Structures are given as C-alpha cells and as structure tokens.
Amino acid sequence: MPRVTLVVGDEELLVARAVQRAVQAALAGGGPDVAVHDVMAAELDHIDLAELTSPSLFAEARVVVVRGAQDAGKDLVTAMTTLATDGDPDVSLVVVHPGGAKGKAVVEALRGAGAKVVEAAKIKSTRDREQFVVDEVREAGGSIDRDAAADLVASIGTDLRELSTACVQLVADIGPRITTDHVAAYYRGRAESTGFAVADRAVEGDVAAALETLRWAFATGVDPVLVSAALASNLRTIALVGAAGRGSPDTLAGPLGMPPWKVRRAQGWLKRWKPDALADAVRAVADADAGIKGAGDDAAFAAESAVITVAGCAAR
Amino acid sequence: MGVFDELIGQREVVAVLETAVLAAQSSIAGTGGAGMTHAWLFTGPPGSGRSVAARAFAAALQCADGGCGLCHECHTSMTGAHADVEIVAPAGLSYGVAETRDLVNRAALAPTRGRWQVTIVEDADRFTEQALNALLKSIEEPPPRGVFLLCAPSTEDLLPTVRSRCRHVTLRIPPYADVAAHLEGEGADGAVAAFAARAAQGHVGRARRLARDAEAQQRRREVLELPTQVATVGGCFMAAANLVDAAKEEAARIIESADSAETSALRESLGDIGGRGRAKPRGMSAALSDLERRQKSRATRTQRDALDRALTDLAAFYRDVLVLQLGSDVVLVHGDLERTVQRLANTSSPESTLRRIEAVLGCREAVDANVAPLLAVEAMALALHQG
Numbered sequence: 001m002p003r004v005t006l007v008v009g010d011e012e013l014l015v016a017r018a019v020q021r022a023v024q025a026a027l028a029g030g031g032p033d034v035a036v037h038d039v040m041a042a043e044l045d046h047i048d049l050a051e052l053t054s055p056s057l058f059a060e061a062r063v064v065v066v067r068g069a070q071d072a073g074k075d076l077v078t079a080m081t082t083l084a085t086d087g088d089p090d091v092s093l094v095v096v097h098p099g100g101a102k103g104k105a106v107v108e109a110l111r112g113a114g115a116k117v118v119e120a121a122k123i124k125s126t127r128d129r130e131q132f133v134v135d136e137v138r139e140a141g142g143s144i145d146r147d148a149a150a151d152l153v154a155s156i157g158t159d160l161r162e163l164s165t166a167c168v169q170l171v172a173d174i175g176p177r178i179t180t181d182h183v184a185a186y187y188r189g190r191a192e193s194t195g196f197a198v199a200d201r202a203v204e205g206d207v208a209a210a211l212e213t214l215r216w217a218f219a220t221g222v223d224p225v226l227v228s229a230a231l232a233s234n235l236r237t238i239a240l241v242g243a244a245g246r247g248s249p250d251t252l253a254g255p256l257g258m259p260p261w262k263v264r265r266a267q268g269w270l271k272r273w274k275p276d277a278l279a280d281a282v283r284a285v286a287d288a289d290a291g292i293k294g295a296g297d298d299a300a301f302a303a304e305s306a307v308i309t310v311a312g313c314a315a316r
Numbered sequence: 317m318g319v320f321d322e323l324i325g326q327r328e329v330v331a332v333l334e335t336a337v338l339a340a341q342s343s344i345a346g347t348g349g350a351g352m353t354h355a356w357l358f359t360g361p362p363g364s365g366r367s368v369a370a371r372a373f374a375a376a377l378q379c380a381d382g383g384c385g386l387c388h389e390c391h392t393s394m395t396g397a398h399a400d401v402e403i404v405a406p407a408g409l410s411y412g413v414a415e416t417r418d419l420v421n422r423a424a425l426a427p428t429r430g431r432w433q434v435t436i437v438e439d440a441d442r443f444t445e446q447a448l449n450a451l452l453k454s455i456e457e458p459p460p461r462g463v464f465l466l467c468a469p470s471t472e473d474l475l476p477t478v479r480s481r482c483r484h485v486t487l488r489i490p491p492y493a494d495v496a497a498h499l500e501g502e503g504a505d506g507a508v509a510a511f512a513a514r515a516a517q518g519h520v521g522r523a524r525r526l527a528r529d530a531e532a533q534q535r536r537r538e539v540l541e542l543p544t545q546v547a548t549v550g551g552c553f554m555a556a557a558n559l560v561d562a563a564k565e566e567a568a569r570i571i572e573s574a575d576s577a578e579t580s581a582l583r584e585s586l587g588d589i590g591g592r593g594r595a596k597p598r599g600m601s602a603a604l605s606d607l608e609r610r611q612k613s614r615a616t617r618t619q620r621d622a623l624d625r626a627l628t629d630l631a632a633f634y635r636d637v638l639v640l641q642l643g644s645d646v647v648l649v650h651g652d653l654e655r656t657v658q659r660l661a662n663t664s665s666p667e668s669t670l671r672r673i674e675a676v677l678g679c680r681e682a683v684d685a686n687v688a689p690l691l692a693v694e695a696m697a698l699a700l701h702q703g
Contacts, residue, residue, distance in 0.1 A: 232691045236553055243550020275549035279698035286687060286695030293686045 003092045004084040006110045009120030010098040013160040018118040019065055019094055026063045026092035036063045042071035046079035053083060053091045065094040070103030077106050084113035123160065129153045132160065136167035137178060144170075144178040151180055155187035157220050193217040195226030199234045202307045203269050205314030210307050224303040228289040231310055235282050238273055241266040269314075277313040284309040319372040319383035319390050323365050324498045324520055325490030332485060333369070337376040337383060344431060353483040354458040357440075357474070358467045360487025363519025366467040367405075367438045369487060373465060374401045374434040389429070400427040401434045406442040409613045416447040424459045433462050440466040441473035448475045455481045489518035492647070499527050517632060517649055522625065535562060539626040540633055540653055543660060543700065552697035559626060560690045567619035575611050582607055620683055623693075627683075631676040633657065634669055641666045668703035675699035 005022040007015055027034050037052050044066065052064050066072070066080070083093060097107050099121060111117055123129055133149040144152075144167075152170075156162050166186075174182050193216035201210035214227065241263055244252050249263040256263060284306055291302030320330045339351030356373070358366040375393035376383030378400060384390055392398035402422060404411075419435065427433040437443070443451070455464055455478060464482075471479050492513045498520070499509035504527040515536065516523035525532045538558070545555035582604065586597045632649040639646055640661040648654060661669075679696035683689055 229688060232688065232694070236694065239550055239553040243548065243554070278549055279702055282698050283695045286682060286691050289687045289691055290682050290685050295685050
C-alpha cells in the first residue's frame with residue numbers, strides 16, 4: 001500500500017509544512033533516487049497520474065504532490081482513490097485540499113481509503129494564535145507562558161510565518177524559558193503602534209517618537225489611510241475643544257459629543273496649538289490623504305511627511 | 317408642441333436633430349435617408365439637457381410624426397417605458413464590462429415596433445475603459461436599425477476610438493432667460509423663476525428644484541452662510557461638519573426609499589416570502605450582498621454629488637465677490653445675497669478671492685479623488701479662513 005497524506009485546510013504555512021514533512025518522509029525512506037512531482041489537480045487527469053506513478057527504470061520511489069484537489073475531475077478522484085487502496089508501495093501521494101464544500105468527495109474518498117489526514121485549517125482567533133505560539137516554542141525546544149504568548153501575538157499580529165520566526169528567535173536567543181519580560185524586551189512599542197498612537201505623538205509635537213511609531217505601525221501592517229484619518233481626527237478634536245472655550249472636561253463632554261477623557265486629553269494638547277498652525281496642519285493632512293489614496297506615488301511617504309508637518313506645526 | 321420643447325435654449329441642436337429625424341423617416345420609408353447616423357454623442361455641461369436631448373431624439377425617431385409629443389410612442393420614449401428604447405443610467409460609481417456585454421446583445425435585437433432600436437447611455441463617462449471597448453464593436457458595425465445615443469460631459473471623457481465613431485452634438489449652457497421662461501411655462505412665479513435660473517447657473521434640473529422646493533432653497537442658503545462662518549478656526553471645523561452632514565442627509569433622503577424598495581423587490585423575485593421555518597432560497601445571500609454592494613456605491617456617489625452641488629454654489633459665491641471687486645459688468649449668480657457678497661468684496665482683496673476660488677475647486681477635486689469628505693471640506697474651510 002502506498003503512503004497517502006491528505007492535507008486539508010488553507011493556512012498557507014501549515015500546508016507548506018505538512019507537504020514538506022510528507023515529502024521528507026518519502027525521501028528518507030526511498031533512498032537516493034526519488035522523483036518528486038508537484039502538480040495542480042486542475043491541470044491533471046487520471047492518465048497523467050498513471051504516468052507519474054508508474055514504475056520507471058531507475059527512480060525506485062516516487063512522490064506526487066497534487067495541489068488544489070477541489071478542482072480534481074471525477075476520473076482523477078477515482079484514480080487517486082484506487083492508488084490509495086491498492087497501488088505501488090513505492091509511491092507517496094500527497095493531496096492538498098483547501099477545505100470547504102467544493103470537491104468534498106475527494107476528501108471523503110481518500111479518508112475512507114485510509115489516508116493520513118493533516119488538518120491545516122486557517123487560524124482565525126487570537127486564542128488559536130496564542131496556542132500556535134505555545135506549540136512553536138515547544139517545537140523549538142523551549143516553553144512560554146500564556147501571558148507572554150498573548151503579548152507576542154499582540155505585538156506581531158496575524159502573520160503566522162512571522163510569529164513562527166519570532167518563536168524560533170526567542171528560544172535561540174534567550175533559552176528555554178520565555179517570559180513576558182523577554183517578549184517586552186524584544187517587541188516593546190510594537191503592539192501600541194496604531195494610527196492613533198502615531199497621531200497622538202504627532203500632535204504632541206514629538207517628531208522623533210511619532211516617526212518611530214509610524215515605522216513600527218507600517219511594519220505591523222497598519223494602512224497609511226488610518227494614519228491620515230487619525231491625524232485628521234486629532235486635529236478636529238483640538239479645534240472643537242479649543243472653540244468650546246474653558247470648562248471642565250465633564251461639562252464640555254456633553255455639548256461636544258465626546259467622552260470626557262478625549263476632551264481632557266485635547267485640553268492638554270491645546271497649549272501647543274495656535275489657530276494658524278492648526279489650519280496649516282489640517283491642510284497638510286488633507287493633501288497627504290489625497291496622496292495616500294492615489295494622487296501621489298508613495299502612500300507611506302505621504303503619511304510620513306504629514307506626520308512631520310503636523311508635529312512641526314505643534315511645536316510652532 | 318413637440319418633444320424638442322423640453323430642450324431649453326438649444327435651437328441649433330434641435331435643428332440638427334430634426335433634420336436627422338426627417339432623414340430617418342425617409343430611410344424607413346425606403347426613399348434614401350442620407351443624414352441619419354447610428355451613433356451620437358451628446359456633450360455639454362451638467363444640467364444643459366444631454367439626456368433630455370437624447371430622450372427627445374429617441375421619441376422623435378419612434379414617433380410616426382417625427383416627435384409630436386402627444387402620441388403613445390413619444391410619451392413612452394420620454395419616460396423610458398418604450399419597448400425599443402433602452403435607457404442606461406449607471407447608478408453606481410462605474411459601469412462594468414459584463415453589464416455592457418449584455419447591453420450590446422440587447423441593442424442588436426430587431427425593433428419590436430418596427431422603427432428603431434434605440435440605446436441611450438446617460439453618463440457614458442462612468443463606463444470603465446473595458447466597458448467602452450466592449451461597446452466599440454457595435455458602435456462601429458451597428459445592427460441595421462440600431463441607434464446609440466451616448467451622453468457625457470465632454471468628448472474627452474470617452475476613448476478616442478469611441479469618440480471618433482460618433483456624431484457629436486454639443487449643448488451649451490442654456491441662457492438664463494430661456495430657463496426662466498421655461499420654468500414660468502411650468503407654472504412658477506416670474507420672480508422665483510428668474511432667481512432660480514440664475515442661482516442654478518443654467519442647470520435646468522437644479523433650477524426647477526430651486527423654483528419648486530422650499531427645502532432646496534433653504535439648503536442653498538445654509539451652504540452660502542459658510543463664508544461668514546469661517547471667521548474663526550473653530551468655526552471652520554463646525555461649518556465643515558455642517559456642510560458634510562447636510563450632504564449626507566440629502567443623499568440619504570434621495571436613496572433611502574429606493575434602497576428598501578429594491579431589496580424587498582429582490583427578495584420577492586427570489587421567492588423569499590419569509591415566515592418561520594421556511595428555508596431561504598438558494599443563492600439569496602449572494603444576490604443580496606451584491607445588491608448591497610451596488611447600493612453602497614450609489615450612496616457614495618449620491619453623497620458626493622450632493623456635496624459637489626454645494627461646492628459649486630460656493631465657488632459661484634466667490635466668483636460674485638470677484639465680480640464686484642473688479643467692477644465687471646456681469647450679472648451676479650447669487651443676486652439675492654448681494655449685501656453679504658458686497659461686504660466680503662470690501663474687506664478682502666481680489667488676490668485672496670482668487671485663492672479662495674482655487675480652494676473650493678481644489679476641494680471638489682479632492683472629494684473626487686476619494687479624500688475623506690469631512691477632511692477635504694475642513695481643509696477648504698481653513699483655506700477660506702486664511703484667505
């Protein structure tokens with residue numbers, strides 16, 4: 001009986017790993033002369049499959065990776081199932097299916113034929129991502145507590161490859177036990193790098209901090225559109241709170257339609273802002289917004305120059 | 317009384333179209349027919365009557381009397397109910413290639429009433445480039461009785477390949493006097509008609525709304541208060557918020573009823589009669605989300621259009637200021653606000669007025685380029701404040 005592995009799911013990193021593991025296993029068991037074929041199901045029929053899996057003169061073992069199994073034709077499905085139940089034991093078949101309803105018959109047929117099933121479903125929730133981190137660290141030979149894993153996910157975001165790399169790096173640098181302190185030492189400032197954080201530093205007039213936060217924000221995949229929106233929102237708040245005159249945040253909050261903390265914060269910023277500077281800053285942000293939305297060549301540059309201008313206006 | 321009466325202040329254009337209608341009639345009768353063209357391009361500024369001209373021409377082609385304005389053919393052509401007149405009005409932000417291919421197929425049908433198969437495309441400028449290319453083939457080699465009437469603000473809005481295969485009809489901004497006379501003919505008071513024609517700057521539809529609808533007048537007055545509200549920086553932000561909110565409300569009023577009617581019509585046609593325990597029809601959620609996507613696109617456009625009208629009024633206000641500052645001998649657009657205009661003219665320089673006009677026009681461009689509307693208007697208000 002041949003070795004059949006069925007990878008179900010569309011989490012790219014997990015799929016790639018599962019396929020690689022299956023291929024490695026086949027290579028390890030098959031000696032030096034192994035032919036590996038990597039094909040798309042949509043471009044494959046049962047005759048091609050027969051050709052790929054038939055014994056050849058020199059290469060004793062053969063590995064066939066069939067990707068996109070949801071597009072497999074009826075004949076191909078039958079051929080694969082037959083191969084799985086009574087084929088040449090020198091053949092390894094790896095079938096990749098993205099999950100979902102389309103082409104479900106392949107999955108059921110192969111599962112019924114005794115294929116080894118590897119789940120690679122998309123990791124959607126933050127909890128699952130934390131679990132992924134815990135597993136990755138264990139894999140790399142260390143251990144990490146839940147809080148530290150949560151911090152790491154919050155800092156890095158949703159990219160599994162990056163999370164995986166970070167886990168390997170942390171274990172390699174620090175050693176087996178990883179705590180929240182270690183994560184903070186490596187990734188401080190990253191989690192808070194939202195468009196809002198950039199805008200807050202900018203209206204405080206702190207160019208260096210604003211730009212640093214902006215770079216972190218871009219690195220974590222924050223869209224430049226959010227930066228210009230946050231800048232505009234902060235400048236608007238300053239103007240409206242300034243126009244409302246003196247008063248305690250709690251009494252102003254109602255008429256302005258903002259929560260008191262927002263009013264209090266804006267009152268703090270207000271000291272740095274003169275009306276003319278505010279006008280210049282808003283106009284710069286509007287220009288940048290156009291640049292970010294396609295009028296300019298480089299959205300990141302437009303956002304960056306808006307941040308610099310706004311911070312400069314605050315200091316004026 | 318004929319169908320071309322609806323076309324205000326465009327005598328030259330009417331003459332051209334009437335000649336073509338005569339030629340079309342003789343072509344149907346089988347006696348020659350030189351002078352009729354199968355693809356027309358109507359261009360002219362918004363409100364000059366591009367789509368009215370196209371509809372009237374369609375009616376005149378379908379009518380046995382060349383557009384009497386009274387018969388069934390004329391009436392149904394003008395309202396868009398005629399079986400052989402298809403009116404395409406892209407409601408969303410753009411019109412795609414798949415829809416155009418369908419359109420081309422329908423345009424190739426033989427006319428059911430035996431005269432012409434007319435396809436009117438309002439806002440041909442909203443067609444994507446691929447969509448225009450899909451249309452090109454049938455414009456180049458039209459079906460025997462097919463007529464295409466395209467409308468666009470200017471010839472530059474269409475691909476050169478499409479443009480060169482159409483006969484151009486250029487509409488002008490209708491003279492204020494003609495618009496006013498027409499509104500009076502519709503029953504408006506003389507003074508109101510004159511005011512509306514001027515304030516709408518020759519945009520016939522807008523003039524009609526201003527003459528009839530008290531709410532439209534009120535809204536215009538609110539927009540034109542903005543120049544007095546930008547005296548302080550804080551005021552700029554509030555005025556901007558008001559302007560954008562008003563545009564949102566106006567748009568919401570226009571599309572709200574259409575949205576819910578469309579959604580329930582779609583549910584009904586898919587067979588979703590509701591009730592507990594009934595399975596939802598297959599594919600319904602996909603169809604509904606597709607409809608929602610198109611409605612959202614239309615909402616964005618309606619809101620932008622409302623904002624654009626307000627900005628046009630505002631630009632005309634500063635134009636009036638400049639007129640007074642330079643002592644030009646032309647009529648003010650916003651004559652009813654002459655005192656406000658005069659005050660601003662006395663307290664500012666022509667140079668700053670020009671800069672302000674630039675700011676308003678820049679804002680229109682920014683909104684068009686997808687800048688957040690509130691931010692764009694704020695930047696404009698602050699520019700107006702700084703002068």
